[in-house]
Amino acid sequence: MASTVRVQAPSGNRALFITTLAVPLTGWTVHAVSLHRKLTVARRELADRRDPLTGLLGRDGYTTKARQIADRYGDSALVVFVDLDHFKEINDGPGGHAAGDRVLAATATRLTAWAGSRGAVGRLGGDEFAVAVRIGPARRELRLAQLTQLLAQPVQVEDGVQVDVAASIGAASPEVLGTTDLSMLQRAADAAMYSGKHTGRAVLAGPQHATVPSINGRRAGRPGTNSLGQAA
Template sequence: MTFTVRVAARSGQRALLITTLAVPLTGWTVHALALHRKLSAARRDPLTGLLGRDGYTAKARQITARYGDHALVVLVDLDHFKEVNDGPGGHAAGDRVLAVTATRLTAWAGSRGAVGRLGGDEFAVAVRIGPARRELRLAQLTRLLAQPVEVDGGALVDVAASVGAASPDALGTTDLGVLQRAADAAMYAGKHTGRAVLADRSHATVPSINGRRAGRAGTSALGVAA
């Protein structure tokens, strides 16, 4: 006899199906639940609860493929984060800043967006935002991320973030790798300016060193003419 076990997943994740042959249902149900917890944990960053790199990549590809020119890929890098870790609050303050940043990004992206922590103080977002609303929404994001964060003891830590974004209509592709590379170049082009930068095709051709973009061409910061 064949049994199929369906394990309910958290929002945004597919149900886990396990089919067994001639095996007691109860034992495999327990096994399926344990396996699903391990898979979920592997896809989530333990500190922030955000998707890890692999989980984010899978969901972001779905968003760019589904929404095409109305998709937007955003990369975020916290400015002066090392100073937070080295400050009076130490790594506990740094962890708090990372967790709050994750919460803010999740709220901004909404329930249908994909938000991931790529590592360290680097985050990525894939979301549906049409061309007419991009500048407004990105400006909202930079203001949100610049709000001070309260850490243990009630002290406020000043934070800021560099934001770069890329869209399929501007680059002529829905390939996530290309979009993220261009968003990364745009982000570094606007580093420490307090403004988000929308990538154009020139950002996809900027040389990369150790995965990081160097230099820029044709950069246009939001609110500033190129």
């Protein structure tokens, strides 16, 4: 709230008094601007942070770009969740975690190629991935079938050994669900993915998938997981 100060003093002293009042205000303004800039830079760095193994966006960076795609393309947007099947068996196999890392890196490369340069691909953690991309309703079924085939190709690990892989895929579109809200789309894609687990086909979410309870975009109470959707 502004206040008026009446000072009976020569004009030179009055100018000195007013200047003295202005110095602290100027200092706080500079500090606030500097803090805002630092926060902006920190947010950008967080959004651009990459997963060191796959080179994909982390959860925060993916979420930012996926939300932009959903808002921009509306009914032509598609959110896809991918979970590798039997990944623990690969890690526990002869090739160990090195083989598992090769499979994760190969999956990231395949998802990136499928999504194209304008899509957003992120690793949510472990063997879970997410993609946001522009695919119109007329091409959606074909493109999801192509993704299923692409992710099912064997991956070559050390010494030329090939590992069989498979993935469960769930997708959600604003055109079907009637919303561009990313949280709703992710919830539905996640539920669709688990409804088609180990079937070898991608499942496009319907309105019923959007009502499945979830926490942080992961289904709650799923067998073998805790309340955060993490392996128990």
